[in-house]
Structures are given as structure tokens and as C-alpha cells.
Amino acid sequence: MGIKKFALGLALSASLFAVGAAKATDLEVTHWWTSGGEAAAVAEFAKAVNASGDKWVDGAIAGSGSVARPIIISRILGGNPMAATQLNPGKDADDLIKAGLLEDITDVATAGDWAHILRPASQLASCTVDGKVYCVPVNLHSGQWMWTNRKVYEDAGLKPPQNWNEMVAAAPALQAKGIQPLSLSQGWPVGLLVNDVVVALAGVDNFVKVYKDRDLAIAGGPEFAKVYQALDTVRKFVPADKMVPQWNEAIGLVIQGKAGANIMGDWAGGEFQVAKMVAGKDYDCLPGLGVTPVLDTGGDVFYFPKNKDPAVTAAQKKMAATLVTKEVQVAFNLKKGSLPMRADVDLSAANDCMKKGLAILDHSKAVFPGTIQMIDRDSLNQIDDLNTAFMADPTMTAAAAQAKFVDIIKKAPK
């Protein structure tokens, strides 16, 4: 090859590269939204990002957050970061921020006036470390819902329960007919149920006092004794061999009428919708288990790991701004079954459950922080382990479990 030809080739490839850089930037986005409704919601994000001129490269990780989280974190730590990733807000990401591995997107937040348009404030606050914004909140999820199949209760000659205590009271009649009063699946749904029971029976104030302020007197007191007695009831309703492997199977049992009730987050609403059931007519959704109508403010957020390529950094910031625009928020949250971050969007298409959720959200006092915003993942894991063991082990008494719970809270780092 002559030197001229070589130079020409070099120039040509350089110009090609230049054109390539000016064109769409590939943004690899990792997340763990793989169920039917979730995938449809993610597709809305992808559409919006592609429309903004970049290219969404989907990096879905099958399984739940507990499967995906270690993979995502190890990729960031390993120096092979994706362009953007789902991660729960809270103390999870704090260590990564401290290590300087996540992109600071304060300029995008300031330009978009996030502080005023996004609510509740706690969500943006958990994205903010030392006054700098590191993630974009995209929705609000709440886990405090009890789902009941009205037909199951009506067939047994009962009034469909409107709260936890009525559900427990109705249990013997269902059991006599061979129907499970409550369905439950293994793994994280056990932890979710425990939290819901805590919030409903011990109350929001006590919940925050124990998890955030580490009030050991309350953790060991009668309020939390009620909680562990309620869990004792649950494990009698659902012995180990009746637990199903996945949360949607547990919801499926309610839909099929094989179980009366299930406790699950708002994402369960999608399953009822797929089954063509109507909220308030075929099934009830009871926020705060019908006892204490409150919702936590956990939600999904996207972080942007630091990248060496400036084109990627620019595209990351553009993506952050895109995700909170009105149109994208509506399209995404309607499919996801979650609540939008902005109050100024049109949600006329929303169903009853979502409207109930929005009504609670408007009275923001009834909204409280999620556990990961108050206590570290390590302690949460230990609490999960304790509750999982308690639910499957009839030899452990409620009092013994409560004592162990107090111990974990006592040892949790402030």
C-alpha cells in the first residue's frame, strides 16, 4: 500500500469516526425490569431516548434487584461501567459516590428545576449527596398494598375485608372451604410483608423511630410485639410448603380464587389488569393494609456511572433530562403501574388503585421514607434473614424473633 493511499485511508476513517461521533451515541442501560408490564414500560424510555437522537442499548438483567444489584455494582467497580443503570435510591449508591464512580448531574437538575417539579422532595433528596445530584428519580413505588379477591369472600358468604384485621377474622371461613386466607412467596416478598405489617400495625411514627432513630424501647416494646404476633398468624396461614417461588404466582393464586388475599406493592396491579379484573369490583386494593392508609416513597432511579468518553457523558445528561419530561413520565408510569414524579401530568387514564395512591401522595404527611433510606443494606439483609427464618421455623417464638430484631437494630451503624 502506497503512503498516499494509507494517508487517504486514515483520513477517511478519521472522518468516518467524526461522523460517527456526531451521530447517535450508544447508551447501554442496565435494569431489572423483565416482566410483561415492566418491559412495556422500559420500551417507552427506550423510545424517548432514541427519539432524542441517541441509541438505547438494552441491558436487562433477569431476576430481581437482589440478583441484578451485585452484577451492576461489580461492573461499575470493575471499570466497565454502563452508561446508565437502575439502582434503588438510598445508602446503596452512597459508597459508589464516595469512590467517585458516579457522574454528577447537578447541572441537569438545576436546568430542569427538579427541586420544584419533582415530588415528594425526599426522593430527590436521596439522590443528593453533599448538595450534588447523582441520580434521576423516574417513578414512585409503594409496597403497602393488600390485594383481595372479592369473589372469594362473597362466595363464602362474607363481606370482602377492608383491612388486615377483617382479613384475619375471615380466615377460618376460607380455610374451612380449603382456600388459603393469604398467599405468600419466598424471598424478598417476605421482607415486604413484614414492613407492611410494621407500618400498618405499629404505625408510621414507630416505624421511623425504630429504623431511623434506632429507638430500642419501641423495637422491643408492645407495638412491635403486635407485629411479630401478626407474622406468627401469617406463618400459620402459609406454612413453608404452601409458599410459592415468585411474587406473581402468589398474586396469581388470588386472581384464580385459590387464595383470599396477598400483600404486595403497587406493581401487582399490573397482574390484575392483565387478568382483565376491575379494581373495586373484582378485587380490592387496600393501601396500608387498610389499617393505616400510607405509602412509602421508594422508587426507581437511574444513576450514570462515570465514563471516559465525553460523547457518552453528554448523552448521559441528555438522557437524564429526557426521563423526567411530562410525556415520558405519563407513558412510562401508566405502563409500569407506578406513580409519576411530577404532579403536573395528565393521568385521566389511571385506574382506581393509582388514584388512591395519588390521593395519599397529595397528603404528603402520609408518605414516609423507605427502609433503605433509613438503614444500611447490611442490616436490612440481616432483618430479612431473621424474618425468613422466623416464617419457616415454627420452633422460633415471636418473642425470640423480636429480641433478635432489637439486637440487629442496636448494632446497625448510624
Place this chain on the structure above:
Amino acid sequence: MMLIVLGVFVGGTAWTVLFSFTNIKIVPIFTPSEWINGFVGTANYDRLFHTDRWMECPALSHIGQADWQLQCRGALPNVVTYAVLSIILSISIGFLLAVFMDQKVRLEGMFRTIYLYPFALSFIVTGHVWAWILSPEYGLQGSIRQLGWTSFSFGWIADRQMVMYAIVIAGIWQGSGFVMALMLAGLRGIDDEIWKAAKIDGISTWRTYLQIVLPMMKPVMVTTFVIVSSGAVRIYDLVVAITDGGPGISSDVPTRYIYQNFSANLGQSLAASTCMLVAMAFILIPWIRMEFGKKG
């Protein structure tokens, strides 16, 4: 070569051990100054052995009371149960299979392939298959009940006390063929003259196996033991596929504990890893001494 050995193998292991004495959470640290800042002594080990999920034993102070019995629960006792049973059973079953193959059976090649086949499957596949077989609803119990024997009960994987034994069954199913292959090679290495001599002396076949052939196979036996037991100690995928630690946490194993702590509390994870390294050392050191010690 030396550099790789020192850096990757010794270095990695040393890092694990050293930093198990620090309070690192999710971001790994590497420098000596960070090690000094984060040093917490044996706190991670202290917590590890006070965690029910790792090991929970009845209080020693209650020895002698009526209801006291030595029964530990948790990830560590589980892996001991699994290792002891699967090592003993898969080596004995594998040896018997090898003896059977050694009888100049017809279609030996076919049998050998069939026995070895489970070993070609990954533990995840083995685990899922056995999860179905052992499932009380859909598996063995369900199908036998459908045949009419309605009182038949085989719900080990939903039973806290029996679940580890269910996992042992799957482990043996997978590993016995491999042991057989090793043992068969050992048996084939025995000189025919020895068999002839035993025949002439009128020693029965099974006594020849037990008292002459078996002692001669000591090197093969030891190698098999090391391979099988190191596999048993780091059991992970099989448990994840069959029960994922359930019911509750009653079939948890150390590797699962290590993995789950990896993204929440690295210090805990490393402390648990170090315990497993010590366990491996107990298995490997006698073997290393036996294999390489005699030259010196």
C-alpha cells in the same frame, strides 16, 4: 510464571484474609493505609459466629438439661452435613459402580457413558431437574399419590430437617459417575498377576477387592477424595437451583452467605471466605504432604 502465581493466587488469597479484618462495606480497598484505618480486629468473625444464618448451636451452658441435644443449624453445619454425606456416599457408590464395571460386563462402554452423563450436566441443570422431582406438588410425591398411594409422603425439600438430605441425593446422582470413572482407571491399573495370585490362593473375589485391591488404590482414592471434597465444600449452584436456601434459611450454605454479603458487607463476606479457605486447607494440606512430601 512466578509473578502470576504470587500476584494472582497468593495475592488474591492474602487480600481476602487481610481485609477480612477491616470494616469495608461495598467498595473494595487495597492500600495499607486504608487497611490500618479500617482495621476492626476480629469483629467480622465475632459477628459471623453470632449470626444464626451462619451457625446456631444450642447453648453449652444448658448441657444436661432434658431437652438439650447437639444439633447445630445454619450455613456452616449444613455444608458439613452435605460434605460428609456426599463424600462418603459418592465415593462408596462410585467404587461399587467401578467394581461392577470391572466384571467385564457386556456393553461396558454404554454403561460407562450413562453413569458419567450426569457429570456432564451443570449443577444448575441438575438442581432444577431435582427440584421438580422432589417438589411435593408436582414431583415424585404428587405422581405416586396420583397412582393411588395417597398416603405416600416425600416432601423433603419443604421440610427444614430433611432438606439438606434432599440436596445430598442430587449431589450424589451427579457426582457418583465421575468417582466411578476415576476408580475404574485405578482398578484397571491393578496388575492381572495379582488377581491370578489371589485366585490361586483361593481368596474370594470380594475379599480380594477389599483387602488387596483397595489398599493398592490408595493414591487414586486420595485424589478422588480431594476432588470430591473440595467440590462439596464450595457447593453453591446446586442449592441455589433446588431450594435457594429454603424453606426459610434452612438449606443455606456458606458460599451463598458469602455471595449475598458481597454487595452489602464485604468484610463479612471475606471473613466467611476465610473460614472456607481454612476448611479447604484442612483438606488439601494432608494431600499435599502425601503427594509431594515423600520426595524430600
